[in-house]
Amino acid sequence: MTDTLHAEELGTVAEAAVEGGAVEAGPRRTQRVLIIVPAWNEAESIGSVIAEIEGALPFVDVLVVDDGSTDGTAAVAQQAGAVAVRLPYNLGVGGAMRLGYRYARDHGYDVAIQVDADGQHDPAYVPKLIDALSASSLVIGARFAGEGDYRVRGPRRWAMTMLSWVLSRLARTKLTDTTSGFRACNRELIALFADWYPVEYLGDTVETLVRALRLGYRVSQIPVAMRQRQMGTPSQSPLKAMLYLGRAFLTLFLALVRR
Amino acid sequence: MNLTILTGATALLFLGFIFELVRRRRLREKYAVLWIFVGVIVLGLGLFPTALNHVAIAFGVANGVSLVLFFGVMFLLLVCLHLSWEASRLEDETRVLAEEIALLRLRMDEQSERTEERSAS
Numbered sequence: 001m002t003d004t005l006h007a008e009e010l011g012t013v014a015e016a017a018v019e020g021g022a023v024e025a026g027p028r029r030t031q032r033v034l035i036i037v038p039a040w041n042e043a044e045s046i047g048s049v050i051a052e053i054e055g056a057l058p059f060v061d062v063l064v065v066d067d068g069s070t071d072g073t074a075a076v077a078q079q080a081g082a083v084a085v086r087l088p089y090n091l092g093v094g095g096a097m098r099l100g101y102r103y104a105r106d107h108g109y110d111v112a113i114q115v116d117a118d119g120q121h122d123p124a125y126v127p128k129l130i131d132a133l134s135a136s137s138l139v140i141g142a143r144f145a146g147e148g149d150y151r152v153r154g155p156r157r158w159a160m161t162m163l164s165w166v167l168s169r170l171a172r173t174k175l176t177d178t179t180s181g182f183r184a185c186n187r188e189l190i191a192l193f194a195d196w197y198p199v200e201y202l203g204d205t206v207e208t209l210v211r212a213l214r215l216g217y218r219v220s221q222i223p224v225a226m227r228q229r230q231m232g233t234p235s236q237s238p239l240k241a242m243l244y245l246g247r248a249f250l251t252l253f254l255a256l257v258r259r
Numbered sequence: 260m261n262l263t264i265l266t267g268a269t270a271l272l273f274l275g276f277i278f279e280l281v282r283r284r285r286l287r288e289k290y291a292v293l294w295i296f297v298g299v300i301v302l303g304l305g306l307f308p309t310a311l312n313h314v315a316i317a318f319g320v321a322n323g324v325s326l327v328l329f330f331g332v333m334f335l336l337l338v339c340l341h342l343s344w345e346a347s348r349l350e351d352e353t354r355v356l357a358e359e360i361a362l363l364r365l366r367m368d369e370q371s372e373r374t375e376e377r378s379a380s
Contacts, residue, residue, distance in 0.1 A: 091354060103362070
């Protein structure tokens with residue numbers, strides 16, 4: 001709560017300065033920025049993630065959406081200085097994100113940025129994401145775009161290539177990492193996502209992009225390097241990779257034909 | 260004759276079961292109407308298995324029982340589909356409730372924090 005008040009004061013001060021003809025302190029100062037961190041049983045990493053965000057970005061507020069954790073994630077997040085909302089049971093990333101966007105809309109934030117709780121997203125890129133929002137409504141922090149050395153192989157890679165190809169066509173700009181959970185959006189899309197955000201796997205990334213593009217919003221990306229997850233590793237089983245490819249096709253197809 | 264007794268008795272038991280569920284308010288009316296309708300048809304066909312033979316032959320089906328089997332499977336498929344639809348709707352509704360609860364909890368935490376601060380100062 002104190003953080004919110006702090007940011008509100010900051011915002012007002014900055015706006016007053018601009019109105020008074022003083023030198024503008026950069027676009028970031030006048031915008032109220034919320035970092036949304038969906039977290040499910042991430043008590044071990046959430047503390048350092050929040051500390052890092054607040055260290056690198058003193059002008060943002062951090063909202064942790066505890067997605068039905070049983071390990072006290074919300075308490076750790078509050079200790080670290082974030083606002084934490086606790087869902088009564090696990091909804092999945094999409095469910096947590098809709099709640100996050102709802103909070104952002106209700107509290108009048110101008111920019112909402114999704115950052116994962118496992119520490120793979122580097123908050124140092126956030127100012128770049130915010131800057132890119134001046135030309136688009138949604139900005140993806142993307143791997144495979146020159147920065148970083150993240151690699152995938154097999155069906156998972158085919159799925160990502162297929163998604164990138166189709167979505168790049170739709171967006172009329174190159175999108176290399178459509179399943180990235182590191183993304184920023186502006187006020188209009190916060191309002192859209194507060195009411196509508198799919199819970200299905202891949203829906204929270206791919207389908208939201210398709211919807212935003214079909215509604216005429218601009219989507220772009222900036223290259224980021226992702227770090228190794230602090231906890232756990234992504235599964236590499238070939239069966240799961242095939243399943244992923246199938247779901248990617250299905251999600252994309254449904255996103256394209258849905259009303 | 261024995262078969263008629265078996266199917267007729269089964270249909271009667273089925274109808275009785277549905278009636279009991281409705282009586283104990285375990286079934287919403289919209290479902291009760293559906294299942295009572297089904298029970299009545301099953302009872303009729305149980306008592307008179309040959310009743311649909313003419314209709315079946317008109318459709319080019321060998322006999323009434325086969326026709327009933329076909330419609331029965333189609334009906335069950337539709338019921339399953341309807342239940343999936345209902346489950347999806349219910350999940351959407353519970354999702355909204357979960358969000359509301361999360362926001363209310365946050366508001367309560369903030370309020371009690373503020374009260375504590377006030378009583379402390």
